[in-house]
Amino acid sequence: xxxxxxxxxxxxxxxxxxxxxxxxxxxxxxxxxxxxxxxxxxxxxxxxxxxxxxxxxxxxxxxxxxxxxxxxxxxxxxxxxxxxxxxxxxxxxxxxxxxxxxxxxxxxxxxxxxxxxxxxxxxxxxxxxxxxxxxxxxxxxxxxxxxxxxxxx
Numbered sequence: 001x002x003x004x005x006x007x008x009x010x011x012x013x014x015x016x017x018x019x020x021x022x023x024x025x026x027x028x029x030x031x032x033x034x035x036x037x038x039x040x041x042x043x044x045x046x047x048x049x050x051x052x053x054x055x056x057x058x059x060x061x062x063x064x065x066x067x068x069x070x071x072x073x074x075x076x077x078x079x080x081x082x083x084x085x086x087x088x089x090x091x092x093x094x095x096x097x098x099x100x101x102x103x104x105x106x107x108x109x110x111x112x113x114x115x116x117x118x119x120x121x122x123x124x125x126x127x128x129x130x131x132x133x134x135x136x137x138x139x140x141x142x143x144x145x146x147x148x149x150x151x152x153x
């Protein structure tokens with residue numbers, strides 16, 4: 001994980017604000033993204049940090065710092081279950097329009113997501129987010145502005 005600079009934070013708050021994901025106190029929501037359709041499959045663009053799941057692939061609870069799952073060769077793994085959770089969270093966001101919420105809900109319930117391994121050198125950041133007891137703890141996160149190509153199912 002690389003440290004977050006003041007310039008990063010300012011740029012990310014502006015991006016989140018542009019999409020309506022900043023509250024009156026200047027706090028940004030977590031887990032917000034948009035999906036772009038490309039010829040070779042959908043591309044997720046992160047708008048706010050996407051944080052690592054509080055559970056392992058084996059559904060065991062993680063302890064802080066909450067990190068993304070890794071393959072045996074230490075490559076970041078974004079499991080299919082994590083994607084389902086991300087799309088379900090997007091569907092429940094009050095900051096997205098009804099059409100986006102319905103599309104995200106449908107995808108969370110019907111799409112066949114695949115595990116995705118991230119390329120070498122994939123950048124992550126530390127980000128404080130709630131754990132299962134709603135305590136703010138350090139999570140590994142994908143920074144805003146990242147593009148992730150989803151494989152076709």
